[in-house]
Amino acid sequence: MNPNPGQYRMKRITRRPTLLPLFALLASLCLAAPVSAGEPMDVVQKAMDKTLSILTNPDYSDSEQRSRIKDVADEYFDYVELSRRTLARHWNRLDMEQKKEFVHLYRDLLAKTYLDNITGYSDETVVYGREIPLDDDQTEVRTTIRTASKDVPVFYRLINRKGDWKVYDIKVEGVSLVQNYRSQFNDILVDKSPDEMLADLRRKIAKDKAEAQ
DSSP states (O other): OOOOOOOOOOOOOOOOOOHHHHHHHHTTEEEOOOOOHHHHHHHHHHHHHHHHHHHTTSOOHHHHHHHHHHHHHHBBHHHHHHHHHHHGGGGGGGGGHHHHHHHHHHHHHHHHHHHHHHHHHOSSEEEEEEEEEEETEEEEEEEEEEEEEEEEEEEEEEEEEEEEEEEEEEEETEEEEHHHHHHHHHHHHSSHHHHHHHHHHHHHHHHHHHHOO
């Protein structure tokens, strides 16, 4: 498969690829045995296995399949950490209620992209590489999508939250999900207040949900 991820577009947003759908792609592939397996590697594998079992279950309706896959993403992604890193210096401009709303809306935005791109996969293989410690509580799990034409490096970054490893970023061919969205939200927040940004995001999510019905 040649992934064609979606993008978050509001005023002043240029078209840039997003990376979260590749998590769904990886979950749907024929998986190769890992070279080494620590706890973070196990987390990535379990998330993939669960998603694959949902994708291949003929008893699920489309809506049930989407709901269950969204639950898997909720289980393995740290949306608060993802949100904080995405907004970066703008995060502290939001008050507590604004932060809670942003995390909720951002989760819906990412889920929409994730689910819209999940069905188009084929029989590429994933080769597991290594775990690279980034800090005492952060690790990068390196994998490669092996296609007929090339190998695509996909790195998962995880953080340890009270003993649980959660994904907070994905890098595909060196392009980071967090950095991609950070650039887009930074463009918005240069000219707009957090309230205006949240209002734009609410409208975007509402429009997507209406179109999906």
